[in-house]
Amino acid sequence: MSTPPSEALSWRSIADLVGNRPDAPVAIVGAGVNERSLTPGRCDLGPKAFRAVLPRFSTYDVETGSELSTLVHDAGDVAVKALSPAAAFQPIRDAVAAQAKRGLTVLIGGSNAITRPGVHALGLERVGVLTLDAHFDLRDTDQGLTNGNPIQALLDDGMDGKRISQVGLAPFANTKRAHDKAKAAGISVRTARECRQQGLAAVVAEELARLSALADVIYVDFDIDVIDRSQWPASPGARPGGVSAEAFFDATRVIGAHPKVKAVDLTEYDPSLEIGDLGSLTAGRWFCELLAGFESR
Numbered sequence: 436m437s438t439p440p441s442e443a444l445s446w447r448s449i450a451d452l453v454g455n456r457p458d459a460p461v462a463i464v465g466a467g468v469n470e471r472s473l474t475p476g477r478c479d480l481g482p483k484a485f486r487a488v489l490p491r492f493s494t495y496d497v498e499t500g501s502e503l504s505t506l507v508h509d510a511g512d513v514a515v516k517a518l519s520p521a522a523a524f525q526p527i528r529d530a531v532a533a534q535a536k537r538g539l540t541v542l543i544g545g546s547n548a549i550t551r552p553g554v555h556a557l558g559l560e561r562v563g564v565l566t567l568d569a570h571f572d573l574r575d576t577d578q579g580l581t582n583g584n585p586i587q588a589l590l591d592d593g594m595d596g597k598r599i600s601q602v603g604l605a606p607f608a609n610t611k612r613a614h615d616k617a618k619a620a621g622i623s624v625r626t627a628r629e630c631r632q633q634g635l636a637a638v639v640a641e642e643l644a645r646l647s648a649l650a651d652v653i654y655v656d657f658d659i660d661v662i663d664r665s666q667w668p669a670s671p672g673a674r675p676g677g678v679s680a681e682a683f684f685d686a687t688r689v690i691g692a693h694p695k696v697k698a699v700d701l702t703e704y705d706p707s708l709e710i711g712d713l714g715s716l717t718a719g720r721w722f723c724e725l726l727a728g729f730e731s732r
């Protein structure tokens with residue numbers, strides 16, 4: 436019987452699951468779109484910071500007694516440096532579509548502008564979209580694509596608003612015009628207060644059930660500025676009064692477990708706003724929760 440390796444100075448980490456693994460059921464794709472963000476920043480650094488933190492997570496969940504073993508193919512980064520959201524659309528859509536055989540594709544941004552191409556990769560006619568986001572992202576598109584209008588752009592593309600659920604919307608961080616647009620389009624709107632009172636995981640489960648009845652597959656946009664700014668300083672749009680990191684992790688596990696969730700993204704992570712590794716450790720834990728949910732399918 437072979438002796439297991441010593442854990443004195445290292446451990447089996449989430450990074451050990453990730454690599455060039457063509458047959459893995461899960462893939463990650465980096466897409467550091469950064470141009471034309473309403474608040475200029477460095478979301479382009481997100482994919483690199485995300486990968487760098489993975490060795491700090493063991494594969495063991497002490498709360499459930501489960502050991503993660505799902506292998507993850509790292510498909511690398513899409514070359515979007517200095518590209519506008521409009522120019523980055525096709526390469527990102529194609530990179531996500533190229534992973535169609537996987538059970539789950541994880542797009543690591545990058546600004547929220549990556550959500551539109553990610554959704555298109557699953558097929559606009561058959562997809563449902565769930566956003567965890569403090570913002571509607573329904574800003575007008577007359578000045579071109581930005582990180583503030585991917586949902587408006589999807590409506591412009593012809594997506595049926597009834598197949599969109601938006602969870603975690605923050606007061607005084609959106610306009611009446613955007614709210615009216617959401618209502619007119621038939622989008623299901625759930626505020627941050629509802630999420631705190633009912634539990635984010637419960638709200639997300641309700642919305643997944645709703646979308647599931649309307650769509651063949653589901654795309655989830657984790658705009659991480661939905662988390663309260665005291666726990667998540669690493670997005671320009673994060674505000675006090677958001678959801679807790681703990682609730683975000685619980686909801687992520689529910690999403691990872693849903694059989695119709697085929698692709699997700701992590702957006703608005705700007706490592707240049709990092710305080711004490713809080714951002715990278717939150718993003719890394721998010722990925723652990725996603726894998727834990729996926730393994731329970």
Ligand SMILES: N=CN[C@@H](CCC(=O)O)C(=O)O
Nearest residue numbers: 473474547570582583671672
């Ligand atoms: N997805 C983010 N939307 C925010 C913009 C955040 C920023 O760059 O300041 C919004 O529309 O307000």
